[in-house]
Amino acid sequence: MSGFFITLEGGEGAGKSTQIPRIKDFLEHTGRKVLCLREPGGTPVAEKIRDILKTPDAMDRLCDKTELLLMYAARAQLVETLIKPKLAEGFDIICDRHDLSTLAYQGGGRGMSNADIAAVRGVALGTFRPDLTFLLDLDPLEGMKRARSRGSLDRFERSEASFFERVRATYLAYAAKHPQEVKVIDAAQTEDLVFSEIRKALEMLYAV
Numbered sequence: 001m002s003g004f005f006i007t008l009e010g011g012e013g014a015g016k017s018t019q020i021p022r023i024k025d026f027l028e029h030t031g032r033k034v035l036c037l038r039e040p041g042g043t044p045v046a047e048k049i050r051d052i053l054k055t056p057d058a059m060d061r062l063c064d065k066t067e068l069l070l071m072y073a074a075r076a077q078l079v080e081t082l083i084k085p086k087l088a089e090g091f092d093i094i095c096d097r098h099d100l101s102t103l104a105y106q107g108g109g110r111g112m113s114n115a116d117i118a119a120v121r122g123v124a125l126g127t128f129r130p131d132l133t134f135l136l137d138l139d140p141l142e143g144m145k146r147a148r149s150r151g152s153l154d155r156f157e158r159s160e161a162s163f164f165e166r167v168r169a170t171y172l173a174y175a176a177k178h179p180q181e182v183k184v185i186d187a188a189q190t191e192d193l194v195f196s197e198i199r200k201a202l203e204m205l206y207a208v
């Protein structure tokens with residue numbers, strides 16, 4: 001039996017990486033085989049692309065089109081070489097960010113058109129989609145406070161506040177249109193309360 005593909009989305013510091021080990025533990029206790037991944041990244045090639053995307057380069061600033069194409073290059077590599085084969089082996093995959101990040105950051109944040117994103121998406125992923133997405137929703141100011149407390153900021157985290165407001169608005173607009181696909185969780189709650197909402201949704205998914 002094929003596994004489930006579950007993704008976590010949200011702005012910087014929303015708590016995605018914090019929740020992933022808890023989800024893994026929970027699923028493994030029910031006897032599932034679980035693989036945790038992140039985007040951009042997750043394979044050797046995709047991790048090299050992640051470095052390019054996250055590291056500021058004053059001599060050769062990434063243009064928006066390159067950023068979009070690199071996100072999908074990393075994603076195509078991850079989906080084709082790892083996610084699809086592991087799902088077919090029966091693993092559940094939990095991924096820290098996936099396709100919805102591109103709509104939010106490159107679409108909402110950078111202002112790239114939905115048509116351009118859909119065109120590249122079509123080549124990279126075809127009709128492949130997650131079974132369930134958790135959107136950890138948090139005020140970007142609070143999220144950046146959490147991210148800053150961890151140390152130096154990457155190329156994305158150096159963006160202005162309005163960029164992150166547009167990212168958040170795009171996420172929420174998509175979730176409102178696709179309530180079956182995306183479960184929105186208030187990420188300002190404690191880690192335990194956030195997990196308890198995730199757990200309830202997982203119990204429903206696995207009861208099917």
Ligand code: T5A
Binds near residue numbers: 102190
């Ligand atoms: N990107 C990515 C795009 O632009 N397009 C795309 O298509 C994709 C896939 C990736 C960057 O790439 C961009 C988006 C990103 O800017 P990343 O480092 O993977 O870079 O970025 P994030 O996913 O944003 O990683 P963060 O670590 O910033 O966010 P998390 O994982 O949501 O937050 P987490 O769990 O590390 O927590 C941050 C801090 O908050 C605390 C934690 O202990 C930690 O210190 N915390 C809480 N504090 C209070 N209450 C809670 N409930 C808390 N939960 C966690």
